[in-house]
Amino acid sequence: MSGSSLDSTAQTEVDPLVGIDAKTSWYPTARSWSRSRRRILGYKGLEANHYHVMSRTCGGAVFFDDTEKEALRRLIWRVAEFCGVEVLTYCVMGNHFHLLVRVPHHEAYLERFDGPEGEKRLLSHLRVLYSKAYVEQLEADIRQWRRLDQETAVQVKLQGYKDRMADLSRLVKEIKERFSRWYNKRHERRGTLWMDRFKSVLIESTLHAKNDEPPTTDVVRAMATYIDLNPVRAGLEASARDYPWCGYGEAMGAGTRKARRALCRVVERPVDAWETQDVAEVYGRMLQSQNAFSVPSPEPAAVTEGSAPEPPDALTIFREAVVLGSQAFVEETLGDRWRSRSCELMGRLGTVFSVGRRRARAPDGS
Known part of the structure; x- marks a missing residue:
């Protein structure tokens, strides 16, 4: 083994994250990207569109340790910066991760x-x-x-x-493939790490409402709290601020500039207003107010003959939706494809907004 190889091995043993922090070197035969399949995307005429993204490991059987969660956290920020995508918040759990992102208009960004x-x-x-x-x-x-x-x-x-910039599918593909290579090398394994493709939810932002009927709930804020409360729902922490691998926990713990600026955007404050406008307190109150997101959803009640089914609870809607926003936004986005299912109302947040749901399938529990 060469001296350089020995040095590299020793460095990896001292710092297991050295590989995830390393930048891509020159590979003359590196393969090109393949085109992604179509999914529900936002309006091209808007300055940006917001999405909730979730991806799970194969069968949920692969569980990340703390080092691996940290590696994925670092990779998310770096790949998002390269792609020109703003991460508003995120959460890395043991076998899946969530992102709330703002994807700029592709041509305008370029x-x-x-x-x-x-x-x-x-x-x-x-x-x-x-x-x-x-x-x-x-x-x-x-x-x-x-x-x-x-x-x-x-x-x-x-x-x-x-072509890889300002594109949701390219962002997630890059994160997952880079992390998979690092993870497989770390564990001396081969094969697929992630289950299928990622799930995504198109979210209407009150800042960029296309129609005259903006959502009566700020869905971006609601989704941010849903994501940051993942470790609380899972019983890992009593407060999201104590979990270092979510946006709020990173902002409160490590205090990184990126995480704090991101939450400033969520609460619609200037990006450098963390200290001057009490953003931590404002967002903390938002998390405390979302009781529907801090506990596991109950089992659905049985529907007897002649009785009306219970309306879907907040967690079920946020897990199964493909579009969240005002009724006009949902119907215009989905068109005639799922028209009959595009207007369910949610009251558990204290307000009402329309939801476009996926075709019937089991909730993923995230």
Whole structure:
């Protein structure tokens, strides 16, 4: 074994997260991305769309230890920065993770890489995820292609990076694939780590309501509290602030700037207002007020002949929905596909908003 390999092995033994913090090196034969399947996406005319994302390990049987939760937490922030996606909050549990993200309009986001300095800005941006050696090799390749009058090759290569930005499916795919490689190496295992593809819920934001009937509940805030209260529902902590692998816990514990700025956005405060506008207290009160999200949902009551079924509780709706927002938002988004199921009302939050639900399936329990 070479000296460099020995050094690398020793470093991994000292710090198991060294691999997750490492940036992508140059791989001449690296494969390209495949196109993702279609899912319910937001309006292209909006500045941004909000989504709740959840993904679970195969069969829920793989459980992450604290080091692995920390690795996934770090990876989420770094990949999101590369993709130009804002993480508003998140939660990494033992066998699944949740994200609440704001995905900007794809074409509008890419405008920052236009103009005479656009290529330079793009190459600088790549350093978020790629090593210095990788970017330098890419720059050398670009110079060589241009010497050979192969400008098309340059643009195709650069467009490949742009295509991965401001895209929900690419974001989650990148997180899951990178984490899988690190996890499998750590455990000397092979094979699939994640169950199927991820679940996503399109959420109407009161800031970007497309119609004249905004949701009477701020669904983005409600979803944020639902996500941050995961460890409380699971009985891991009495308070979300004590769980270091969720947005609120990170903001209150480690106090990272990213987590605090994200929660400032959730409560619609300036991004640097954490200290000056008591954002921690405001969001903490929001968490305390969401009793429906802090305890497991009860078993559904039996429906007898002639009786009306009980309305779905808050947890069931947040688990099974594909769209959350006002009635007009849900119906316009789903169209005629699930029209008959797109107007269920939820009162457990103290307000009412419409819900587009998935076709009948067992709740995932998250």
